[in-house]
Structure formats: structure tokens, C-alpha cells
Amino acid sequence: MCNRFRAVGREELIRYAREAFGIDWDPERPRYNIAPNTIQAIFVKDDEDKLVATQARWNLIPFFEKGEKAGTSFLRTNARSEEVLGKPSYREPIQKRRCLVPADAFYEWEHLHDGRVKLPYAFELNPTRPFTFAGLWERGNETRPPSFTILTTSPNELVAKIHDRMPVILSDENAHRWVAAGPMTKETLAPFVRPFPAEKMHCHRVNPAINSVRADTAEAAAPANTDDPVASAEQPPAQGELF
DNA sequence: CCAGACGTTGTT
DNA sequence: GTCTGG
DNA sequence: CCAGACGTTGTT
DNA sequence: GTCTGG
Numbered sequence: 001m002c003n004r005f006r007a008v009g010r011e012e013l014i015r016y017a018r019e020a021f022g023i024d025w026d027p028e029r030p031r032y033n034i035a036p037n038t039i040q041a042i043f044v045k046d047d048e049d050k051l052v053a054t055q056a057r058w059n060l061i062p063f064f065e066k067g068e069k070a071g072t073s074f075l076r077t078n079a080r081s082e083e084v085l086g087k088p089s090y091r092e093p094i095q096k097r098r099c100l101v102p103a104d105a106f107y108e109w110e111h112l113h114d115g116r117v118k119l120p121y122a123f124e125l126n127p128t129r130p131f132t133f134a135g136l137w138e139r140g141n142e143t144r145p146p147s148f149t150i151l152t153t154s155p156n157e158l159v160a161k162i163h164d165r166m167p168v169i170l171s172d173e174n175a176h177r178w179v180a181a182g183p184m185t186k187e188t189l190a191p192f193v194r195p196f197p198a199e200k201m202h203c204h205r206v207n208p209a210i211n212s213v214r215a216d217t218a219e220a221a222a223p224a225n226t227d228d229p230v231a232s233a234e235q236p237p238a239q240g241e242l243f
Numbered sequence: 244c245c246a247g248a249c250g251t252t253g254t255t
Numbered sequence: 256g257t258c259t260g261g
Numbered sequence: 262c263c264a265g266a267c268g269t270t271g272t273t
Numbered sequence: 274g275t276c277t278g279g
Contacts, residue, residue, distance in 0.1 A: 002270090033261095062267070074269075092274095113273055214246085
């Protein structure tokens with residue numbers, strides 16, 4: 001789960017970065033449909049321990065993967081918070097390269113009719129406002145930019161209706177702590193990776209046009225038109241041909 | 244995550 | 256069915 | 262010792 | 274690079 005998210009409210013995101021983190025950041029364009037392997041802003045500590053926005057690719061490529069095909073065997077867009085301390089890909093990032101991923105929604109799909117129908121939902125804070133995912137990043141090199149992944153955890157009651165995992169969302173207070181220097185142990189990690197409270201979130205169905213990663217538009221990210229097309233959207237496609 | 248492709252030969 | 260691209 | 266993995270999600 | 278499996 002959580003392989004799509006949204007960051008569209010330019011003014012809100014600018015204000016959030018400045019007021020919550022003291023970061024001078026302008027997302028420049030709204031991203032309605034952020035997909036794996038795309039470049040997106042993350043917040044990291046710089047050499048002087050100051051929080052800054054930088055660009056990174058969503059799909060963490062671990063330091064041991066070299067060459068052209070690095071990162072192509074499978075996605076590392078999510079990292080299980082339960083496993084992250086021990087996995088070779090994340091062992092060092094969880095200690096030294098934690099980051100924040102600014103967003104204002106994430107998408108989840110409800111699968112119907114044996115997976116032939118996929119209904120997208122947007123999950124937002126309530127009231128809707130920007131937030132950050134807990135992320136990890138890895139350095140880039142001559143041929144590729146830095147890369148990042150988003151931690152996952154068990155779902156809260158709201159997300160559990162659709163999926164059995166959810167991304168780790170940080171309170172503003174925890175976001176500061178997340179990127180503060182310090183060793184991470186099972187005990188110190190635990191308070192960060194608890195499911196974000198369901199009562200502070202809400203969700204709604206979205207236009208299925210969002211399914212296509214190329215649909216990076218306000219129309220595709222708009223709430224589903226519940227006046228009519230629910231039935232048709234949920235109608236199973238024809239079951240093969242009858243000769 | 245979902246959508247869309249899924250192939251070879253020739254080759255001025 | 257399975258892989259790649261976004 | 263060497264070889265091979267190194268990851269997550271979904272499963273109406 | 275480092276860990277796991279054989």
C-alpha cells in the first residue's frame with residue numbers, strides 16, 4: 001500500500017514548511033498523483049544540521065546496488081517499520097538518514113470483483129492540511145539522485161476498511177524528533193510508528209482516473225462523482241466471451 | 244500502486 | 256501471466 | 262567456505 | 274557492504 005500520494009496545496013505546503021519546520025520551500029506545481037520512481041521533495045538535515053528541502057526519487061536504492069539496473073528488481077517505496085532496524089537496505093538509513101516527506105493525502109485502492117475493479121480513495125487529515133510521512137533516504141551518485149522510502153505500519157480503524165497497512169504519518173512534534181540526531185532502537189522507534197489516529201483523518205472516494213499515473217490533474221484527483229457512477233464503476237467487467 | 248506492454252528483421 | 260514504466 | 266539475497270503489497 | 278543459507 002501507499003504507492004501513490006498527493007501534494008497539491010501550494011500555499012498551504014509553503015506555509016507548512018516555513019511555519020512548522022522553518023524550511024524555505026516552494027513546490028512550484030501541484031502534484032495530484034505522485035507515483036513510484038518519480039522525483040519529489042523531501043525534508044532532510046543538511047551538513048549544518050539545518051532542515052532543508054531537497055529532491056529525491058521515490059524508490060530507495062541501497063548503497064550496495066550499483067550500475068544501470070540498480071533499483072529495478074523491485075520497489076522499495078515502502079519499508080515495514082517492524083523490519084526496518086534489521087534489513088540491510090535500511091539499517092544505515094534508519095540510523096543516519098531519516099527524512100520527512102511532505103504531502104496532503106495518500107491513496108488506497110479497494111479491490112472488487114476479484115481485482116478487476118479498483119476503486120481509489122484519498123486519505124487526508126481532518127481538517128485537511130499538509131503533513132509529513134516518516135521516510136528514509138539514501139545518497140545518490142554521479143548517475144542518480146538521492147532516493148527515499150516511506151515507512152509503513154498497521155492501519156488505524158479508518159484505513160483498515162480498505163487495507164491492512166498504512167504509511168507512517170508524523171505529528172508535527174514527532175516530525176521534528178524524527179529527523180533529530182540520535183540512535184534508533186526498537187524502543188525509541190516505537191512511538192513514531194504508531195498508526196496515526198483515525199479520528200484525526202477522513203477519506204473519500206476519488207475519480208478512478210487517478211489510477212493512471214499519467215493523470216496528474218485536479219480532475220483525476222477530484223472526489224468521485226457519487227451522483228451516478230458508483231454502480232457503473234463497481235460493475236464487474238464482462239466475464240470472458242460466450243461463443 | 245496501476246496501466247500497459249508483451250517482437251523481429253531489415254538496415255543508406 | 257508477468258514484467259516495465261511512471 | 263562460497264553463493265545469493267538484499268523488498269512490499271495485495272489476495273473481491 | 275553484509276548477512277543468511279547451504
